[in-house]
Amino acid sequence: MDDLAEISSLVLELSDLEVALYLCLAAREHCRIDATTDNINDVANELALICTNTFELSCVIIDCSTATSLDEFCSELIPTGAKRSAGPNNADNRVVNVVIAKNFDHVADMIQLQALELMRSKKLSTHNGFLEAPADFLFIPLVMRKSEHDQPTLNFHLNDHLIMSHFHGSRDDFVYLEESNDWLSDGQLSASSVVRKSQVPPQKGHPSIDRKALGKLQQAGSRVTMGADVVRYHQDISVFLRLSRAVAGGISARSNIYFMKLSKLLAALHGIDYLTPSIVALAAKKVFRHRIIVANPEDDRSLQYGSDLKAVAQILSYATPDTILDSVLTLEAPL
Structure with missing residues (x-):
């Protein structure tokens, strides 16, 4: 085996x-x-x-x-x-x-x-x-x-x-x-x-x-490969989280490193040596959920250009780390 x-x-x-x-x-x-x-x-x-x-x-x-x-x-x-x-x-x-x-x-x-x-x-x-x-x-x-x-x-x-x-x-x-x-x-x-x-x-x-078993998983993760389309999907998730108006911060450079590291380990955990979009999405939920800082309506940039605070608050009322991740992961995944 x-x-x-x-x-x-x-x-x-x-x-x-x-x-x-x-x-x-x-x-x-x-x-x-x-x-x-x-x-x-x-x-x-x-x-x-x-x-x-x-x-x-x-x-x-x-x-x-x-x-x-x-x-x-x-x-x-x-x-x-x-x-x-x-x-x-x-x-x-x-x-x-x-x-x-x-x-x-x-x-x-x-x-x-x-x-x-x-x-x-x-x-x-x-x-x-x-x-x-x-x-x-x-x-x-x-x-x-x-x-x-x-x-x-x-x-x-x-x-x-x-x-x-x-x-x-x-x-x-x-x-x-x-x-x-x-x-x-x-x-x-x-x-x-x-x-x-x-x-x-x-x-x-x-x-x-x-x-020894820990070392095997570590080595298997390091050998996981990813295609250009999956690399792009991986990067898009980080970028869309950073640009989301519901996110005030937390998506750091270190989180991107961890995102890649955990994605590869999860692939090895599933018994494959390549990354798939579904594994990338799973890793995103594990890596970013505790990092997301939900934005406050009063800090929204649109208020500087005349937006109504109540309207902004209503738009952001749905925002939780889970709903933010779910909305970002609606990105079209590569086939």
Whole structure:
């Protein structure tokens, strides 16, 4: 079995959250997960179980709030029991592989920027010395949507460094939690805790993804090709999003790089070595949804030339990240 067939066969056995993490770990980029008010705790616990069982990575869930301080945030990044030292290369200062920051949009902007520094440089300076993240470090802001079209706000620069977003709704499944007799959200577990593999029994028959499997997806993605017509379609989506009167910003140069990177990984995930318009459209929804800044009627340029504010507000009343993407993706796709 070749790598593409092996990858596409593996994906069929994974849940949507596992696929999201599979893509991000292969891309060595970070992602954002959106949940609802009812299931955010269950999503956090499911992500932790996926990290420890499917990917065999250490993981921590940090319960954030407006009262979370920088020292509290940094102290949660290191596994329980590890002693800090000032030495930047000390193993005790190693950050866990995956950080799930629940309600991260509630913390101060300064903490979000420190998280960005850790994502970019894999190092973070604290009062107690340096924290160092592993090569396969993954940071996951887990935020709550109050409604289907809600757009929780993160720091602009942090948000721009997240390759994709994924929404896990109340009706979506939880592979590991549903196999357990006790739903973790109903138990008396600490909201902020480190989950280790020894704490959770692996699910029988469930696939395990090691670094070799991640490398195969990464290499398969790099070999994906695209025709000139698909390249044009790819560029048109970015341009139309930038020019949309309903978009005030967020479609950055970095988002275009991520758009291409994720498109190729998704093609490999589907078992093909070329890009199709449908895969490009899927990648657009994953890459741009959390980036789109919806324009305010009072900032519309047409007001400078005599447009009525109420009329502009009525035109833009439909505008949400989802409807904006749907309207842009009505572009005629190449055959």
